[in-house]
Amino acid sequence: GESVGLHLPTLSVQEGDNSIINCAYSNSASDYFIWYKQESGKGPQFIIDIRSNMDKRQGQRVTVLLNKTVKHLSLQIAATQPGDSAVYFCAEDGGYQKVTFGTGTKLQVIP
Amino acid sequence: DAGVIQSPRHEVTEMGQEVTLRCKPISGHNSLFWYRQTMMRGLELLIYFNNNVPIDDSGMPEDRFSAKMPNASFSTLKIQPSEPRDSAVYFCASSLVGPTDTQYFGPGTRLTVL
Numbered sequence: 001g002e003s004v005g006l007h008l009p010t011l012s013v014q015e016g017d018n019s020i021i022n023c024a025y026s027n028s029a030s031d032y033f034i035w036y037k038q039e040s041g042k043g044p045q046f047i048i049d050i051r052s053n054m055d056k057r058q059g060q061r062v063t064v065l066l067n068k069t070v071k072h073l074s075l076q077i078a079a080t081q082p083g084d085s086a087v088y089f090c091a092e093d094g095g096y097q098k099v100t101f102g103t104g105t106k107l108q109v110i111p
Numbered sequence: 112d113a114g115v116i117q118s119p120r121h122e123v124t125e126m127g128q129e130v131t132l133r134c135k136p137i138s139g140h141n142s143l144f145w146y147r148q149t150m151m152r153g154l155e156l157l158i159y160f161n162n163n164v165p166i167d168d169s170g171m172p173e174d175r176f177s178a179k180m181p182n183a184s185f186s187t188l189k190i191q192p193s194e195p196r197d198s199a200v201y202f203c204a205s206s207l208v209g210p211t212d213t214q215y216f217g218p219g220t221r222l223t224v225l
Contacts, residue, residue, distance in 0.1 A: 032211050041218075042218060042219075043115075043204070043216030043218055044216045046213045046214065046215070049213070089154065093210065098156070099156070099210045099211065101153060101154040103153045104154075
């Protein structure tokens with residue numbers, strides 16, 4: 001289940017620091033957004049989602065922020081841990097019950 | 112629950128051969144998805160079933176690809192004949208109702224076509 005690697009943007013973060021992963025979307029009609037985490041050799045795993053009627057949603061150590069004005073989505077991970085190392089995908093539902101995945105960002109946690 | 116189960120985990124075959132990938136969705140889930148992941152194109156939706164019926168197959172590359180879901184607990188993705196450009200990781204996912212519900216992914220099948 002390894003995804004792209006050589007062509008992915010990479011974010012390197014020191015263990016314990018906060019991570020911010022960004023995603024730009026293009027469809028202004030999208031009303032549902034999801035963040036997935038994909039560890040090496042595994043399939044994507046749901047982390048958190050947000051609907052367009054919200055600006056912010058918090059989970060355990062993760063927060064998703066949605067800025068519809070500039071069509072931007074971010075995932076914040078607090079106190080990043082080595083187990084957070086993975087590729088993170090944002091996905092959007094642009095209507096017609098179809099979810100489109102972004103290309104992903106690789107997060108590397110430095111112990 | 113065991114989650115989404117896919118088999119085989121790895122498949123190496125020669126160009127021209129038929130390849131069949133298998134998926135067992137999570138019990139009680141009504142939607143099933145087949146995705147392909149490559150370095151160049153990322154994660155692409157190939158086909159989506161709801162209640163065993165194909166709803167959206169616009170992502171299926173060409174006639175060499177076919178997918179079936181004979182019952183609620185089993186689906187296959189077949190490539191015949193296979194080509195080297197089909198080499199990728201193929202994921203199956205399922206969700207309770209539809210695409211905008213949380214999708215649970217299987218571990219994937221890594222396909223290599225020589």
